Amino acid sequence: MHYYTENFDSKLDSIEVYNRYPLLKPFVGSEYGTIYPKILLIAESHYLPRESTVHIDAASWYAGSEENLNPEEQKWMRTRGILNKSLHGWKAPGHAIYRQLESALMKAGLPANDSVFRQIAFMNAFQRPAKTGASIKNSNLDVEIAVTTVDQVIKAIQPDHVVFVSTKAKRTVGKRLEQNSKGVHHPASPWWNRKQNGISSKQCFIELISGYVNAKEET
Numbered sequence: 001m002h003y004y005t006e007n008f009d010s011k012l013d014s015i016e017v018y019n020r021y022p023l024l025k026p027f028v029g030s031e032y033g034t035i036y037p038k039i040l041l042i043a044e045s046h047y048l049p050r051e052s053t054v055h056i057d058a059a060s061w062y063a064g065s066e067e068n069l070n071p072e073e074q075k076w077m078r079t080r081g082i083l084n085k086s087l088h089g090w091k092a093p094g095h096a097i098y099r100q101l102e103s104a105l106m107k108a109g110l111p112a113n114d115s116v117f118r119q120i121a122f123m124n125a126f127q128r129p130a131k132t133g134a135s136i137k138n139s140n141l142d143v144e145i146a147v148t149t150v151d152q153v154i155k156a157i158q159p160d161h162v163v164f165v166s167t168k169a170k171r172t173v174g175k176r177l178e179q180n181s182k183g184v185h186h187p188a189s190p191w192w193n194r195k196q197n198g199i200s201s202k203q204c205f206i207e208l209i210s211g212y213v214n215a216k217e218e219t
């Protein structure tokens with residue numbers, strides 16, 4: 001069963017990096033914008049198995065294509081495949097981000113049903129995977145392609161709100177986007193639950209999404 005829509009693919013398919021790596025195309029929930037405001041969540045990057053080397057050099061990565069990846073590597077960076085799970089479907093240790101986001105989105109007021117992600121869109125800012133379990137060591141090329149790609153995705157799916165769930169991505173990419181955005185710490189990091197100025201990133205995220213949801217319900 002698909003919890004996402006392909007209605008935006010005619011526009012997304014024109015984006016350069018998705019011609020080379022279609023697996024990286026954003027997950028756009030099947031009910032995105034139908035009931036609640038259109039919310040785009042932007043994380044940091046996928047990562048590949050520890051033994052992988054195809055993504056080590058940035059220039060080579062962007063000149064290549066997913067045909068250079070083996071089936072296991074492809075599975076690790078299939079954005080839609082990873083998000084397309086029913087409620088509480090993320091069991092792998094490396095999928096903590098999705099478990100945390102799922103819980104927070106429900107606390108913010110989005111309906112759980114069979115998949116809370118039906119209501120939102122999700123992508124990674126950086127279009128090159130990181131090493132296993134590590135934050136990407138981004139090059140200038142990574143940042144340039146990230147900014148271009150995110151701007152193009154925003155034009156394609158026209159979100160009402162953009163929220164980064166990675167301070168690294170927000171600081172390097174978010175500040176250069178054409179559309180304004182908000183940002184919180186990565187949900188799989190200790191900072192997600194650690195309070196700063198009396199509030200954690202988790203609570204900040206919940207209040208932010210809740211504000212978007214309630215504003216829609218009041219109109």
